[in-house]
Amino acid sequence: MTAHRQTKQLEAIRTAFQTAERPLSIEELHELATRDVGTLGLRTVYRAVRRLEEEGEIARVLVPGDSDRYELASVASKHHHHFHCTACDRYFDVHGCPGGLNKIIPNGFKLEHHDLTLSGLCSSCA
Amino acid sequence: MTAHRQTKQLEAIRTAFQTAERPLSIEELHELATRDVGTLGLRTVYRAVRRLEEEGEIARVLVPGDSDRYELASVASKHHHHFHCTACDRYFDVHGCPGGLNKIIPNGFKLEHHDLTLSGLCSSCA
């Protein structure tokens, strides 16, 4: 059968998500997982991300003016937002959400979702 | 001297911003301004946008997972947010802003800016 093999490459990528605890770009994933594998090719990261996304293990995070990030689906499923550090260029999870958004939309509009991206300096860079 | 010539192409692009009253993509600009000029080339739109941006007449709007938009600097300078209609794919201005964002950021982080993108259906599509 077409089973899934347990490779050290995919393991390293999964580990990167687990330990980083923040949304990761393809490049970040490559860099982080390379610490475990060393020979990890960028092509493999692209394949793994696509697969993990299709299987619902990770979810794509869209951020303004920056390449897509990915985070664990278990994290993504809980409503939250993101903080972008303009110094180290990393994204962090922000749990908490300003409410009352229905009050600010124009008349006749139907609000369904919202994305909030905070930015500034993370604790390491501040 | 290197003055600026008043061309109908640039005029059409300026008019598009004035009448649309919402952030426009390069493609949208091309489409809207083409109604005035007809022969307007995409190359000209790229050039005009770059120049208007450099001269501070328009400002780039970064939106999550979508190509950049541009809006009049006079609009951009007033703090506001955007609404994305998932049906017609247009962006609209939202005046108003949820406050209290400092309360939700992690400890030690320094909040400087924030971007809020609401999404759903605009009044035309709802």
Place this chain on the structure above:
DNA sequence: TAGTTATTGACAATTTATTGTCAATAACCG
């Protein structure tokens, strides 16, 4: 109005991100 030159637009070229290909490798199964 005639001359100068900024602007335009067709087309080619570039850039960057992502995917296709395929031989070598390594994970899994009996």
Place this chain on the structure above:
DNA sequence: CGGTTATTGACAATAAATTGTCAATAACTA
């Protein structure tokens, strides 16, 4: 262990957005 085949990674190829080029045009100036 040995065979099967999913996976990997080097490399080429593609796709899409943006920019370079340059002859033709159109705005401006004297």
